[in-house]
Amino acid sequence: METLIKNIQLLEKDNTLIPGALWLKDGRIHAIGTSFPEENFAEVIDGHHYLATPGFVDVHVHLREPGFTYKEKIATGSKAAARGGYTTICAMPNLNPVPDTPERLKDVLARNKQDGVVKILQYAPITTGLKSEELVDMAALKALGAFAFTNDGVGVQTAGTMYLAMKKAAEVGLALVAHTEDNSLLFGGVMHEGHKNKELGLPGILGVTESSQIARDIMLAEATGVHYHVCHVSTKESVRVIRDAKNAGIHVTCEVTPHHLLLDEEDITKDHGYFKMNPPLRGTDDHQALIDGLLDGTIDCIATDHAPHGHEEKNQSMLKAPFGITGSETAFSLLYTKFVKTGVFTLQQLVDWLTVKPAAIFSLDAGTLNLGRPADLTLIDLATSRTIKDTDYVSMADNTPFTGSKIYGQPMMTFVDGQMVYKEEA
Structure with missing residues (x-):
């Protein structure tokens, strides 16, 4: 037609x-x-x-199916993405069961195809069950259609495991995508370790929890030659080590979320689960470093980390609520209002960070309005x-x-x- x-x-x-x-x-x-x-x-x-712009590309979403369909389903999550202007989304593997075998991945891929209203690319985990030290069969999962490998939601705690995972990912030619978080530095934190957590009487999460693992991984990425992509960068130290790595010629890319660009700890008005996300909203200097990192090219793209939860489990203290914030439906409009209309970003920059840049990072046939390309677009x-x-x-x-x-x-x-x-x- x-x-x-x-x-x-x-x-x-x-x-x-x-x-x-x-x-x-x-x-x-x-x-x-x-x-x-x-x-x-x-x-x-x-x-x-x-x-009219190219359809947006989101390399970080949670669709929650199978296993957590009281939070979201493939049908509703992909429709939310479409409402936000997204035509290609990349779904994380923290599901139940985790798609860590060919049979389980095949099931998730079939669900995505059947129920998704946009194009859904599926991540496979790095290790079995996400938290083990045993690597998945990366070659088999790639052959089935895995988009990349990640243990999003938890950091890979052992350097040896990460090194072997990077070697294997490089061998099969897919990216290793990291949620960077050193569990030994968490100390039960629920929000950023700054001054706001002390005002609210809540335990804090150190910035070095994130940046120290990025620094470790960058050295491992250099040693293995893998494409290493960092999820949801949030601290000034993380931006600094990624900038240094790029200057050194290491194949590292990264993303930032809309909520980390739009908010910092000063915007947390009360102890409520809607302000609890991982990584947390950081300090004002971290916030500015993220904006600067986007503008100077250190940060490659914007990804939502759309993380839906049930109303009751989020409508409580940060001490008890799960981490996560929704974002598919509001990302462009919030960023356009806050940054383009005020002259901080140009419209072209914002569109590029949501389209051509994420597509280029992962070599996707998406993100442009060029002749002969898929008619994926938003008005x-x-x-x-x-x-x-x-x-x-x-x-x-x-x-x-x-x-x-x-x-x-x-x-x-x-x-x-x-x-x-x-x-x-x-």
């Missing part, structure tokens, strides 16, 4: 917006222009002068202000402190392979 999306805005490299239209054919972008004869098309969609209303309401979420979860925020930049339509998979009520 051939589809015309008319009356859209396209973003030029100089950050100007120009009128445009997209001709979609057989799930791909057939032509880009200003207008086309409507009688040529089986379907004509009015873009209402919204901005965004930059002009209208909205308030984020708890009744708007299509995710099963609403564990975010951003409900009630005034935003611009709501994704209005999302297309995957030329098919509309989500439409927001105007």
